[in-house]
Amino acid sequence: MSRNNKPHIHNSSTVAETEYFRIERAEISFSNGERREYERLFSRGQDAVMVVPMLNRETVLLIREYAVGTEKYEIVLPKGSIEQGETILEAANREIMEEIGYGANKLEFIKSLTIVPGYISHRTNIVLAEDLYEKRLEPDEPEDIEIIPWRIADFKLLFERDDFTESRTIAALSIIKEILI
Amino acid sequence: MSRNNKPHIHNSSTVAETEYFRIERAEISFSNGERREYERLFSRGQDAVMVVPMLNRETVLLIREYAVGTEKYEIVLPKGSIEQGETILEAANREIMEEIGYGANKLEFIKSLTIVPGYISHRTNIVLAEDLYEKRLEPDEPEDIEIIPWRIADFKLLFERDDFTESRTIAALSIIKEILI
Numbered sequence: 001m002s003r004n005n006k007p008h009i010h011n012s013s014t015v016a017e018t019e020y021f022r023i024e025r026a027e028i029s030f031s032n033g034e035r036r037e038y039e040r041l042f043s044r045g046q047d048a049v050m051v052v053p054m055l056n057r058e059t060v061l062l063i064r065e066y067a068v069g070t071e072k073y074e075i076v077l078p079k080g081s082i083e084q085g086e087t088i089l090e091a092a093n094r095e096i097m098e099e100i101g102y103g104a105n106k107l108e109f110i111k112s113l114t115i116v117p118g119y120i121s122h123r124t125n126i127v128l129a130e131d132l133y134e135k136r137l138e139p140d141e142p143e144d145i146e147i148i149p150w151r152i153a154d155f156k157l158l159f160e161r162d163d164f165t166e167s168r169t170i171a172a173l174s175i176i177k178e179i180l181i
Numbered sequence: 182m183s184r185n186n187k188p189h190i191h192n193s194s195t196v197a198e199t200e201y202f203r204i205e206r207a208e209i210s211f212s213n214g215e216r217r218e219y220e221r222l223f224s225r226g227q228d229a230v231m232v233v234p235m236l237n238r239e240t241v242l243l244i245r246e247y248a249v250g251t252e253k254y255e256i257v258l259p260k261g262s263i264e265q266g267e268t269i270l271e272a273a274n275r276e277i278m279e280e281i282g283y284g285a286n287k288l289e290f291i292k293s294l295t296i297v298p299g300y301i302s303h304r305t306n307i308v309l310a311e312d313l314y315e316k317r318l319e320p321d322e323p324e325d326i327e328i329i330p331w332r333i334a335d336f337k338l339l340f341e342r343d344d345f346t347e348s349r350t351i352a353a354l355s356i357i358k359e360i361l362i
Binding site: 006007009015016017018019020021023025026028030031032034035036038039040041066067068069070071072073074076111112113114115116117118119120121123124142143144155156159165166167168170171173174175177178 | 187188190196197198199200201202204206207209211212213215216217219220221222247248249250251252253254255257292293294295296297298299300301302303304305323324325336337340346347348349351352354355356358359
């Protein structure tokens with residue numbers, strides 16, 4: 001079996017559509033002749049950005065906000081959708097102005113992450129933001145966001161907290177820690 | 182505003198249902214009086230396990246498999262759904278027998294991760310598997326799985342690969358690296 005023969009997707013059709021999501025059903029044939037049915041989830045709109053805002057060389061600014069999916073407050077990095085016409089770095093700078101009240105003189109794209117590549121195509125672009133300056137844009141959040149400065153060297157101490165569970169945040173911080181330390 | 186006053190969820194109703202997913206629409210009121218409409222995604226069945234199988238103290242066994250959502254082969258950790266009546270550790274041991282042909286004498290629950298807590302409730306339970314022995318169960322995968330042994334100290338070298346994007350895998354490896362090294 002050659003892995004150069006990518007599976008083929010047949011007969012895809014939309015089986016459900018809501019304001020935010022579209023679910024597609026498709027048949028996939030693999031190079032060994034196996035066929036399977038899958039469902040895939042597409043979200044409306046663009047991919048996302050997630051920003052790692054460094055207040056200084058050692059300290060990242062995390063936020064704590066209510067997550068409706070898990071019905072808990074969760075510690076995460078600032079994030080949001082890329083809006084029509086925005087670049088990844090423009091979206092990153094807007095998100096930190098809205099969510100933590102800072103802009104960044106230095107923005108660097110780090111890596112594009114997936115969440116559940118088996119059934120979700122959505123990508124989250126990780127951006128490192130450095131050399132911050134105070135600048136607040138009106139947030140679209142329903143309540144004030146709590147900001148949590150955290151030493152990136154103390155990343156490990158977050159693991160024990162049960163409000164620190166979000167995979168992209170943990171992945172992004174681990175990548176930045178490997179790069180910066 | 183007190184963060185002890187968790188938002189309230191009102192008027193939730195199912196707006197779409199497919200074989201694998203259910204989408205719910207709900208109105209949320211925050212302690213400051215703000216109200217917003219949200220959609221939440223529920224997958225059928227149980228939560229998942231993701232296993233970090235250590236071939237020895239230094240080497241983790243990763244797999245490379247086709248991801249229908251992103252239409253690419255992706256490097257990930259072995260994972261799957263917890264079946265009816267299984268514990269987390271039983272599911273973890275079954276998954277590595279099916280996907281990489283090993284069982285583990287030592288299984289330890291590490292942490293429960295979320296993917297997109299803002300709209301998905303689903304949790305993935307990370308399990309560290311050590312003291313492996315050869316044992317193969319019939320996999321339910323559509324094609325043979327490629328196994329990639331990787332030195333956990335060389336975690337950083339994976340970041341540059343564009344088939345290494347899955348957030349839970351990166352999060353789980355970073356947590357295990359902090360624990361083991």
